[in-house]
Amino acid sequence: MVFPLVVGTDGSPDAMRAVDWAADEAALRGCPLRLLYASLWALHEEPAHSCGGSRRAQRAGAAQAVAAAAEVRARSRCPEVAVTADVRDEDPVYALADASEGAAAIIVGCRGHGLSGSLLGSVSLTVAARARCPVFVVRGGVPATTDERWVVVGLAAPGTTTAAVDFAFTEAALRGWGVEVVHAWARPRREHATVCSGDFNETRLFHEQQAKLWLDEALARPTAVHSDVPVRRVAVESRARPALLQAASHAGLLVVGARRRRDPLVLQLGLVNHAMLHHAPCTVAVVPAEGRDS
Incomplete structure (x- = not known):
């Protein structure tokens, strides 16, 4: 149908x-x-x-x-x-x-x-x-400052759904564009590594490697299905909101995932979703994590 x-x-x-x-x-x-x-x-x-x-x-x-x-x-x-x-x-x-x-x-x-x-x-x-x-x-359109066409998608924390990533690849394939996958990561607050203690770079490298492994895992299926779609992988130590807004400045489309909560009194869109919908300069696609029949 x-x-x-x-x-x-x-x-x-x-x-x-x-x-x-x-x-x-x-x-x-x-x-x-x-x-x-x-x-x-x-x-x-x-x-x-x-x-x-x-x-x-x-x-x-x-x-x-x-x-x-x-x-x-x-x-x-x-x-x-x-x-x-x-x-x-x-x-x-x-x-x-x-x-x-x-x-x-x-x-x-x-x-x-x-x-x-x-x-x-x-x-x-x-x-x-x-x-x-x-x-x-x-909102708006493809920026006039570049001839490149990219769908930017935010990849959430490891182990979460990759529905938004799959959607981004499908949209890019339709348009003949590339996909830029942005995963912002941060070290847990309980880690108080300092340069003086000598373990600052070691802990940072560990979390950076984990972020890249999660990118590889999340992209394994969509890159196999859409092998002709150009891909850029971005793993950055940052909060998600500034990282995605910066990436959206050169995007034709920004894709974010949204988990539908059963409690109607609970905030249905997270803070990152709100920030993208209010401030992203390009069209934003909000993709529910659950399917139509779930």
Whole structure:
């Protein structure tokens, strides 16, 4: 079964940029594109027989117009893509999270209407935290300072899932790009090695070697499957956030993993995910660690 790409739109400039990006992605993948406009307007309006009935009709017409404009834009950009447009009387976060059950990926802009001044819109952030499929948050494009094209992916601590790495290689193969895998490591705080004690370099070398071994282990499968994809391996003694942001400065796409927590009251995205979604200069893909059926 071919799952569609689902892009959320509200008519804002960032949303329309996401529609363009999604249309290109659908053409690249040879899959359908579904445009989704969701709003709570209808749920909060007066009954149709009241004086608010005309206002409800106007807003419903406006919603249809937004969806239709996005559909025309997508069809004009990529005529070969099968495009559909839906309007839902529902909170956009719930609508997009629900759509993620049957989507290849969800695509959203970094901000929507009424969110100017914020680094990332609340809808985009919450959808990235809740969706059951990968979520692309579209911001910017490939830097103009380089002709190279790289997918940068963050590799978490040893023994964690490598779903994000596998996803990054698949995306790079689709685009004909390379993959830069960044693993930031740090010595445990309990180690108080100093230069004077003579064991500073020894402990650093040990942890650096462990980081490289983890890179080799995590990359064994994807490099075998995608042997034609160029690879750069980066093991750096650093905190993850600055290491990934530095790498993202020359990336066309940044991929990070996200573990879906069962407790809805627990923070669904870690601090590194938040930092990347707010500050990375390129499009960010958030890949859930668990599969659609898990």
